[in-house]
Amino acid sequence: MISAIEIRNLRFKYPDGKDALCGVSFSIADGECVGLVGPNGSGKSTLLLHLNGILPEKYPATPNVVIYGRPMSETTAADIRRDVGLLFQDPDDQLFCPTVFEDVAFGPQQFGLNEEQVRNTVAKALEQTALLGSENRSPHHLSSGEKRRVCLAGVLACEPRVLALDEPTSNLDPRGKRSLIKTLKSIPATKIIATHDLEMVVELCSRTIILDQGAIIADGPTNQLLGDEQLMLAHGLEKPHILRHIHPH
Amino acid sequence: MRHDFLDRYSRLDSPIHRLPTTVKLFGTLCVVASSVSVSFAHFWFFIIVAGLLLILSALTSIPWKFIFGRLILLEPFALGIAVMALFQENGAMVFLSILVKSSLCLFTVILLSNTTPFSKLLQTMKRLGVPRLLVTILALLYRYLFVLIDEAERLNRARASRTFSSNRRKKWHMLASLIGQLFVRSTERAERIYAAMTARGWK
Numbered sequence: 001m002i003s004a005i006e007i008r009n010l011r012f013k014y015p016d017g018k019d020a021l022c023g024v025s026f027s028i029a030d031g032e033c034v035g036l037v038g039p040n041g042s043g044k045s046t047l048l049l050h051l052n053g054i055l056p057e058k059y060p061a062t063p064n065v066v067i068y069g070r071p072m073s074e075t076t077a078a079d080i081r082r083d084v085g086l087l088f089q090d091p092d093d094q095l096f097c098p099t100v101f102e103d104v105a106f107g108p109q110q111f112g113l114n115e116e117q118v119r120n121t122v123a124k125a126l127e128q129t130a131l132l133g134s135e136n137r138s139p140h141h142l143s144s145g146e147k148r149r150v151c152l153a154g155v156l157a158c159e160p161r162v163l164a165l166d167e168p169t170s171n172l173d174p175r176g177k178r179s180l181i182k183t184l185k186s187i188p189a190t191k192i193i194a195t196h197d198l199e200m201v202v203e204l205c206s207r208t209i210i211l212d213q214g215a216i217i218a219d220g221p222t223n224q225l226l227g228d229e230q231l232m233l234a235h236g237l238e239k240p241h242i243l244r245h246i247h248p249h
Numbered sequence: 250m251r252h253d254f255l256d257r258y259s260r261l262d263s264p265i266h267r268l269p270t271t272v273k274l275f276g277t278l279c280v281v282a283s284s285v286s287v288s289f290a291h292f293w294f295f296i297i298v299a300g301l302l303l304i305l306s307a308l309t310s311i312p313w314k315f316i317f318g319r320l321i322l323l324e325p326f327a328l329g330i331a332v333m334a335l336f337q338e339n340g341a342m343v344f345l346s347i348l349v350k351s352s353l354c355l356f357t358v359i360l361l362s363n364t365t366p367f368s369k370l371l372q373t374m375k376r377l378g379v380p381r382l383l384v385t386i387l388a389l390l391y392r393y394l395f396v397l398i399d400e401a402e403r404l405n406r407a408r409a410s411r412t413f414s415s416n417r418r419k420k421w422h423m424l425a426s427l428i429g430q431l432f433v434r435s436t437e438r439a440e441r442i443y444a445a446m447t448a449r450g451w452k
Binding site (some may be wrong): 049086090093096106110139140155 | 388395
């Protein structure tokens with residue numbers, strides 16, 4: 001069976017010379033939900049930007065990112081972008097249209113759907129994110145939680161097979177966080193979630209990858225990894241509260 | 250942060266607000282184009298236009314104080330040029346002409362922007378065949394104006410909370426670095442926005 005995401009020995013250096021990723025390899029199966037955790041600056045966001053070809057600026061001759069069997073290259077990048085939906089860290093970066101409707105419709109319009117198809121897709125995405133009725137509001141009038149949900153709706157409207165989420169719960173109040181987790185649970189796509197919110201990882205992801213200084217430190221079942229206090233502390237993390245009273249052995 | 254200083258009344262309900270956007274857009278273009286091109290010697294023309302605008306604004310139920318406040322706020326930009334005209338031959342007449350013409354144009358634009366939500370204006374422009382790139386740039390401008398103002402306000406607040414002297418020279422120095430900081434942040438944000446656009450299929 002083809003894996004959804006396959007990363008082979010991925011390296012990336014920022015123009016200022018900082019090594020962001022130094023030889024990362026892993027693969028994620030179709031339908032899997034994987035947590036990507038690690039301290040600040042460990043390369044989580046950089047890794048996600050590689051999943052739909054925003055980075056690097058020039059693709060290498062031997063492809064190191066393969067999405068559903070398709071290697072990333074100049075010719076496949078556009079199609080792969082359709083398969084991989086990326087949720088950015090700052091909602092203001094992602095909401096660039098004057099109204100909610102137009103923003104959610106942006107992706108489908110780029111893919112060349114006709115007007116009626118666009119309307120249906122948008123309605124479906126807004127329903128999934130509990131935003132029906134907000135179509136004509138402007139992004140600068142929305143609360144942080146609503147902004148995040150509109151961003152997610154904009155990504156869902158592209159009907160991606162892989163969802164790559166960068167800090168989806170940052171800046172959200174507990175209620176906003178709960179409803180986001182509920183929405184994410186209801187989406188069957190393959191998910192990779194970069195976050196510091198370890199409680200959410202425990203709740204959503206069966207598998208976790210720990211990244212530090214651009215390298216994979218550990219890759220395995222969430223409860224086993226996050227329950228390992230020594231490992232967590234060594235990489236700027238901590239054992240989440242939910243796991244305090246569960247002994248993995 | 251108040252996000253409605255530009256178009257606070259654009260979502261009211263009045264006969265003028267309900268007019269089709271196309272009509273309002275063309276009306277505005279006509280008034281602006283004719284005020285600029287009609288010779289100031291036809292003084293009656295400008296009186297009629299002014300009267301018309303006053304009637305229209307009475308119909309919109311936007312407070313007069315707001316409209317004239319905006320006008321006074323924006324007029325100095327045109328006034329700067331008008332004052333320059335005073336130094337030439339027959340300067341008084343030219344001064345008056347620039348003053349009247351610019352006020353009428355501003356008045357019209359204030360009315361348009363406060364009777365029509367900006368997103369509707371953009372949609373209409375798109376439908377009327379205004380180049381897509383231009384509409385996109387306008388949309389981004391309107392969208393990120395508010396983000397930029399918020400950002401500036403946050404920077405300024407952070408600066409103020411750690412400023413303990415009232416040395417004016419230092420203050421100006423700070424202001425300069427604040428503007429520079431804002432510029433750097435905006436270019437970085439522009440890069441992230443572009444990434445977000447490509448991520449959803451923008452070509």
